[in-house]
Amino acid sequence: MTRRASKNLTYISYFSLGVIISIGEAIASAVVNAQTTVNNEAITGVTQVNLFQAIVLGFVQGMTEFIPISSTAHLKAVPVFLGWGDPGVAFSAVIQLGSIAAVLWYFWSDLSQITMGMLKAVSKSNYESQDFWLAVGIAVGTIPIVIGGLAIKIFVPDYDNSPLRSMTSIAIASIVMAVLLALSEKIGRHKRDFKDLTAKDGILMGLAQALAIVPGVSRSGSTMTAGLFINLERATAARFSFLLGIPAITLAGLVELKGALEIGLDGSGVAPLIAGIISSAVFSYLAIAWLIKFLQRRSTWVFVWYRLGFGVFILCAILFGWIS
Secondary structure, eight states: OOHHHHHHHHHHHHHHHHHHHHHHHHHHHHHHHHHHHSOTHHHHHHHTOOHHHHHHHHHHHHHHHTTTTOHHHHHHHHHHHTTSOOOHHHHHHHTHHHHHHHHHHHTHHHHHHHHHHHHHHHHTTOTTOHHHHHHHHHHHHHHHHHHHHHHHHHHOTTGGGSGGGSHHHHHHHHHHHHHHHHHHHHHOOOOBOGGGOOHHHHHHHHHHHGGGGSTTSOHHHHHHHHHHHTTBOHHHHHHHHHHHHHHHHHHHHHHHHHHHHHHOOOHHHHHHHHHHHHHHHHHHHHHHHHHHHHHHHSOSHHHHHHHHHHHHHHHHHHHTTSOO
């Protein structure tokens, strides 16, 4: 590889990271501006949740964030069916920080290896390093969902009440993703393992991750489905999906937490948030450990049928008036 090409690759990696940071700052600014013009409904989603409900919702978040069945859909559907109402985007995003703590804890050795490997590769201009390209893939793969999140914040300030977050939309998205996951099981060869990952895989799975802006799609579900389509082993697709999700989930959680703190939380709002985050962290860790072992021996068909049943059940509930 020529010296000029090496310099270009270095610029690409730095540019990618710079774009993510810039977009993240833009999102934070957009959130603050939007929240100053929106009514108090933006924060009622945080303060209306009591301690018990927060622990239950943390359990729901933790058990569904990394399993390909959509945590956002379940955080909307479960409290609605229990009669608690929608906890809102803000609360749902903030308790995702517990899931981030869990995935950092579980994959700390992988993250350390990729980070140190990337820094070593850059310092030695060794751009053939897999760690370097994995880091680039994760960085560039994060951009689509960050841009999508920014667009939502700017153009849909009342996102909590938008049609995209309706129960009907969640049901349809769940059914569609069930079909796509089934196709990925049928079509994919599932032979490539973690050492075969490239930056291209990160970009393709990152594009799929952007679909998770729509509740019911599932961030882990869309990325794992994409991974199976590009012939990754099931456990490898799940493992890389978790690593790819770290920047996106962290940005979303920190932005919503920043907005909530700037608006102001009373004592009744802080305790449920903390309880929800802790509950989410514990159950997220358990879910990650279980899913990795499960996919080493089994296929994803159980999730296909679950998602299909989940979507059909919601549509029936709407049809028969069980929920509005």
